[in-house]
Amino acid sequence: MAAKHAQQKPSARLYCAGCVVLPPAFYDRDTLRVARDLLGTLLVRQSREGLTSGRIVEVEAYLHENDPACHAARGCTRSNRAMFGPPGRAYVYPIHSRYCLNAVTRERGTASAVLIRAVEPLDGIELMRRRRQRQTQRQLTLRELVRGPARLCEAFAVDRRLDHWDLTRGQRLWIGREATAGWRDEEIGQSGRIGVTAAADLPLRFFVISSPYVSGSRRSRPA
DNA sequence: CTGAGGATAGTCT
């Protein structure tokens, strides 16, 4: 159990080194399936500042059909256009002067996506800390670096410029699969989505029960 | 640990 979470000890070898970039076909499936399967994959960001990576431990599905909480529910606008594009692209949405990162999927040919809410920090922790530390005086704990969709984007330097970015090319920003096995279904929790007012009861949030990096209160997790 | 309140800026009506 605990062994599935990486130790903080710095390693000479990169965690994301053996990763295989997820192909377009991965995203071109039922959105719930993609959301579940994204748990345990690695989010990787390569920029001029350096490389950061983290294991995805919490996601939310946003479906085009019968989901009023989905940004695509009211049709295509300038800001949500990426969701109407091909699967495997990034949809970066600005909110409250911060950003959220989604992976676009295909839900029977309509616009849908998976919001990445939290990761377990792996590579480039000091770089994440530098980016996140800019506002705060206090020393941030490891879990505070990436717990929550907007904190995660700040730690990974994801902003509007990466909207529409192709996540399947293995450059700048991508998601990869490790050789090691992921979590079993019993280790995955499901709940309503956080922060949404519409359709808040739909169980479209998936998270790793044992992970300390999952956002939201403990109450949103089963005992 | 939890919940409440305010900051903040881009987007749409």
Add this chain to the structure above:
DNA sequence: GACTATCCTCAGA
């Protein structure tokens, strides 16, 4: 002008 898929701080248990 009114939202919002958030975060931070602070008070209280």
